[in-house]
Structure formats: structure tokens, C-alpha cells
Amino acid sequence: MPASLPLNEAEWLTRKRRIDPRLDAAKWTFAPRSDNAPPNPCRTEEQPTANGPADYALWLDGHVVAIVEAKRVSRDTRNVLSQAERYALGLPHGPYHFANDVRAPFLYATNGEEIWFRDARHPKNRVQLIAQFHTPDALREMLDRDVDAACERLAQLPHDHPWLRPYQRDASVAIEQAIADRRRRMLLAMATGTGKTFTIVYQIHRLLKAGIDRMARPVMLERCSAAFATESTTAPAR
Structure with missing residues (x-):
């Protein structure tokens, strides 16, 4: 981690200073959770699942397409994709159901500086370090690709x-x-x-x-x- 990054920055501050702007840049607009259908596309925070609240859920066409696990900037996040997968396992039944009963196609883990990604639709898909969050159009294109x-x-x-x-x-x-x-x-x-x-x-x-x-x-x-x-x-x- 670069020396300029604060070691004691709280997770909530990392989310507001670093992660939220990157999600905004990728066109995942924040939407408060409600019983109504969420706007398309959008992100919600503390999304309820059977395995606890997910830090972020990314919504596309009325369904959760991705779970984002957030950590404070001083944390290494590559190995916490398993937490995003655990929340994806706890999502309600919907149109997505993949290997090991994962119910969101895409998983992210980030500390605001690095972003790790895995396409959860196939067990052989590997973890990738990516430069930015995928846009809604990019995820839609990936969903259409078999x-x-x-x-x-x-x-x-x-x-x-x-x-x-x-x-x-x-x-x-x-x-x-x-x-x-x-x-x-x-x-x-x-x-x-x-x-x-x-x-x-x-x-x-x-x-x-x-x-x-x-x-x-x-x-x-x-x-x-x-x-x-x-x-x-x-x-x-x-």
C-alpha cells in the first residue's frame, strides 16, 4: 500500500471518500432501499441477505447483478471476495442461479484503491484485478455473453x-x-x-x-x- 494512504482511516470514511465516487463514475447511482422497484441502474447500501447485509448491491433491470464487499483503505481485499460470495448466496431467489447456488452473477471486493472482481457464473472463472468498476452497459453485455x-x-x-x-x-x-x-x-x-x-x-x-x-x-x-x-x-x- 502506498505510504500516502492513511492506515487508520475508518471503513465508512473509505466508502464515502473513495468507493462511492468510483461507483458514481461507473454510473451506479445511489438509491435508498425501499419496497418499491429500484431505479435502473442503481446501487443500494447495506442490502439485506440471509447471511447479513451486503455493503453494496448493484441493480440492473430490477435485479441484483453484483455484490460489492468494502474494506477500509489499509486492508488487502483480494481474499475477501469470499465474503461477497457469502452474501450472494443469501440473496432471495431471482433470475440468477449459478455454480454453488450463487445468486448474483458478479462479485467485487475493494478498499477504494484496488478493485478485485470475479464472474461467479462459472467455477473456473478466476479473480481479476481491474482498474474501475464495470458500467451497467458492460455488465449487461457480459450477461448476454455465453x-x-x-x-x-x-x-x-x-x-x-x-x-x-x-x-x-x-x-x-x-x-x-x-x-x-x-x-x-x-x-x-x-x-x-x-x-x-x-x-x-x-x-x-x-x-x-x-x-x-x-x-x-x-x-x-x-x-x-x-x-x-x-x-x-x-x-x-x-
Whole structure:
């Protein structure tokens, strides 16, 4: 922790000075808790759950989509995501129900300086350190993205390109398995002259075709498709 941060700052002060402004910046406007439907989108504080009150609940389309666990600025927060998960387990039944009975798709833990995040919809999703809270639009896009279905589509695409070499196919299979395993970092090492450029363009084409990254511009798929037009009888430059 930087020396300039106060060691004795109370949690409530951290929330008001550091966490609330970051939630405001991400367009999670504060709304008092009430029996009426909350405004969309918004955040509530001390949200009741069966396992105690959650520091913050983020609401989207009338439902809690995220739990935020807050700690004072001097605390390391990476290991307190489990507390956010405990509150997510205690939410009332709603449209979200994922691995281990978690009832909110997204979990955050923060001390106002660092923000840890986990997508709770799949047990293989890993904890990430992120720069800012996701906006409502970003979470809505994530909710619409079905990685499992995209990985299934990817696995069903044949490796039948006429210029594909066996070791390039093996590299592609390994990359796609790592994606299915929710690994966020991968290193592909290939010797000079073995077709690294071809392998990467081939892989990008497959990922776009399967819809792994739906945010990619359609022109990227068009260009990759043109590069892999099987009508051509000329092997690509590698």
C-alpha cells in the first residue's frame, strides 16, 4: 500500500471518500432501499441477505447483478471476495442461479484503491484485478455473453483448412482448451519458419466465427474470411 494512504482511516470514511465516487463514475447511482422497484441502474447500501447485509448491491433491470464487499483503505481485499460470495448466496431467489447456488452473477471486493472482481457464473472463472468498476452497459453485455456455448461452437468447427499443418492444428486445439478452462494468459512458442502468422490469423478467424468475442468488429471476420478463402490455390505467405 502506498505510504500516502492513511492506515487508520475508518471503513465508512473509505466508502464515502473513495468507493462511492468510483461507483458514481461507473454510473451506479445511489438509491435508498425501499419496497418499491429500484431505479435502473442503481446501487443500494447495506442490502439485506440471509447471511447479513451486503455493503453494496448493484441493480440492473430490477435485479441484483453484483455484490460489492468494502474494506477500509489499509486492508488487502483480494481474499475477501469470499465474503461477497457469502452474501450472494443469501440473496432471495431471482433470475440468477449459478455454480454453488450463487445468486448474483458478479462479485467485487475493494478498499477504494484496488478493485478485485470475479464472474461467479462459472467455477473456473478466476479473480481479476481491474482498474474501475464495470458500467451497467458492460455488465449487461457480459450477461448476454455465453462463453460455454461459444466454446462448444468452437469445438465443433472442423480443423480442415487445406494449408493447416498438424502442429498448427495441435496449437489451435491447445489454445481453445485453455480458453474453455478460463485461462486469461497463454504463451504460444513456435520456431522461426513454422508459420506463426498463419497460425494466429487462423486462430483469430476461428474465435470470431464461433463468437468468442462478440465485441470484435464484423470487418475483422470479413478480412480473416477473405484470407482463408479456400478457392485460392496459392499457399499464403507464412
